[in-house]
Ligand SMILES: Nc1ncnc2c1ncn2[C@@H]1O[C@H](COP(=O)(O)OP(=O)(O)O)[C@@H](O)[C@H]1O
Ligand SMILES: Nc1ncnc2c1ncn2[C@@H]1O[C@H](COP(=O)(O)OP(=O)(O)O)[C@@H](O)[C@H]1O
Ligand SMILES: [Mg+2]
Ligand SMILES: [Mg+2]
Ligand SMILES: [Mg+2]
Ligand SMILES: [Mg+2]
């Protein structure tokens with residue numbers, strides 16, 4: 132018998148909302164959106180947790196400049212607080228070494244993290260999802276039934292190819308989709324907006340490509356001042372976040 | 373007993389070189405590089421195969437504009453020829469529907485594809501890899517022992533975080549790494565070049581960010597005329613491709 | 614007709630194994646084919662027999678015993694168990710053909726009959742497996 | 751001390767199962783702990799006992815039987831089999847602690863002793879499992 136699944140609900144019961152930032156496609160800005168969303172919410176006085184589930188290429192700790200912290204062991208593990216965010220990531224345990232995990236390992240790691248992490252009371256738990264529709268996505272759907280999805284794409288046909296697949300599946304499974312964010316737009320185009328309408332999902336708006344974003348990576352105070360944060364804040368108003 | 377592993381060597385024995393275009397990170401241009409590399413080699417008179425192993429978000433068929441083809445069944449399956457390239461992708465079987473595969477399924481699909489695909493005689497087989505260091509990467513290492521890796525990154529610290537992990541693993545396992553391509557550069561920076569030197573891998577050069585690339589997607593003739601193809605061709609000269 | 618490629622994998626694996634076991638003749642090769650893959654048994658047996666000619670060690674002409682493995686599936690989401698034979702009629706020709714090439718394509722074109730989840734697994738009867746080899750040393 | 755969280759998962763699962771089985775009292779709960787996870791047995795048993803108080807159905811005070819499962823690993827690349835106890839001394843304190851939290855971290859910090867591959871699997875003794883529950887109806 133697998134005992135871990137039984138305790139997950141208990142671990143998440145004091146969390147008001149769980150939002151998975153997902154895409155299906157890699158490199159579209161899921162981690163950037165998840166991290167800035169967590170910062171935004173925390174700056175607005177909410178209690179926020181951030182769980183990085185990209186176990187191969189965790190990025191949120193790079194974006195938020197998380198260094199030299201480790202979870203506290205106390206009736207489980209308590210995520211360190213980073214700029215007001217309770218932050219949990221595999222990186223505490225991997226020390227930036229490669230993580231050659233197969234699917235079954237991914238599933239076990241997610242179960243273990245969900246079973247032992249003591250989030251405490253949170254208004255929001257943000258999950259930074261990896262690309263694909265693999266074990267991570269299936270396990271979030273399986274074990275975190277009340278997760279809502281915020282889907283990120285870029286303006287490209289190539290990205291939308293993968294993103295449509297994730298959306299189609301979420302819609303089929305009747306999972307709540309908060310909407311789609313079009314990230315890294317450069318030229319004007321309504322291609323994504325049309326595609327999204329076709330799928331009957333809410334189009335939330337654009338985050339422009341920000342040429343100077345790279346300089347703010349690793350520095351949450353600087354990140355909060357970027358155009359990305361400004362564009363995101365506008366989008367978040369639409370869904371009252 | 374697993375019979376499929378025994379026949380793989382036989383299937384690949386008339387292929388001169390096998391190059392996996394990989395990264396660890398998503399959205400850095402693996403599919404773009406793999407597709408244009410295949411086009412480039414084919415235009416230079418080589419017999420080329422292209423295998424898209426990104427089973428969740430296959431992209432090479434979008435980039436190359438592959439439509440309305442299906443493998444021929446003949447002592448296995450024979451990949452259709454697209455612009456001179458023998459092209460194999462999961463997309464023939466999934467019809468653009470979502471592919472909710474777990475790791476064990478991914479492994480089985482790769483084994484099956486390797487066991488039944490009749491490539492015939494090829495100078496090059498290019499593999500378009502998915503992100504991560506999961507089942508696909510581990511299986512390519514396990515079943516295609518002579519694969520060489522061409523690694524793609526973008527100029528970002530976030531991308532390099534994941535890319536360094538893949539590189540570290542490939543180096544540890546003594547896999548041949550042809551070098552690193554820095555894709556989508558906008559400003560001048562030697563960050564990646566330095567990082568790559570530290571890892572003692574060959575830095576091959578930059579492919580500039582091409583604002584008009586999107587228009588050429590789906591059109592191989594137009595793709596061949598892009599700046600991306602020009603930059604790539606220069607890089608390929610360095611490794612005699 | 615891609616059955617030929619799978620037959621070749623069986624023959625190659627059989628010969629490899631027989632060499633390891635230092636067999637002089639291979640007298641019996643038991644193969645299971647998973648229902649899900651819808652292998653054409655006659656074509657498959659024909660390919661096996663053709664490919665067995667002039668192997669070392671030799672494979673006896675009537676060595677192949679082919680058994681069919683019923684396909685059963687079970688849902689990770691709701692725990693339901695079911696048979697492929699009950700589900701098959703819902704798949705159109707193209708979908709069934711794709712599953713014939715790659716059994717995991719079932720996760721693309723089919724769903725758990727109870728809860729609609731794609732997160733199920735193939736419990737038995739996936740594809741072609743080599744069950745046992747007998748021979749004379 | 752994260753043993754407490756795992757003990758809680760055991761107690762929760764035990765009570766769930768006992769209710770399903772309509773048990774009035776739980777008399778025995780057999781638990782295996784995988785060597786790999788290096789669970790502190792005393793702390794774990796203490797947590798189990800504490801958490802068992804005032805459960806419904808009640809869990810008898812001496813119900814818990816904790817057994818240790820030797821950890822064995824096997825390599826997908828070369829086929830080698832080995833024991834965690836042979837490999838353990840190569841791991842430093844931080845690495846061992848990370849594996850204590852998440853057993854799969856072993857793939858990050860350890861390699862097959864024969865071929866150096868990270869592509870191995872945990873055959874037995876991964877983590878905490880609930881093996882059986884006995885009770886009175
Ligand atoms: N709006 C934006 N403008 C410029 N660069 C961006 C923007 N959003 C994300 N990026 C950059 O794009 C890359 C991919 O973003 P990331 O959040 O890591 O994507 P994902 O998590 O989807 O893989 C990173 O280098 C990131 O800094
Ligand atoms: N040099 C480039 N200039 C502009 N856009 C690019 C360039 N290379 C790739 N792209 C675009 O970036 C996105 C990601 O590329 P893709 O090849 O799909 O990455 P991956 O396969 O690594 O996920 C696609 O929309 C692609 O068209
Ligand atoms: Mg990310
Ligand atoms: Mg790709
Ligand atoms: Mg499945
Ligand atoms: Mg492993």
Ligand code: NI
Nearest residue numbers: 445614615616
């Ligand atoms: Ni066939």
Ligand code: NI
Nearest residue numbers: 204751752753
């Ligand atoms: Ni502990």
Ligand SMILES: [Zn+2]
Nearest residue numbers: 688691725728
């Ligand atoms: Zn179901």
Ligand SMILES: [Zn+2]
Nearest residue numbers: 825828862865
């Ligand atoms: Zn080994």
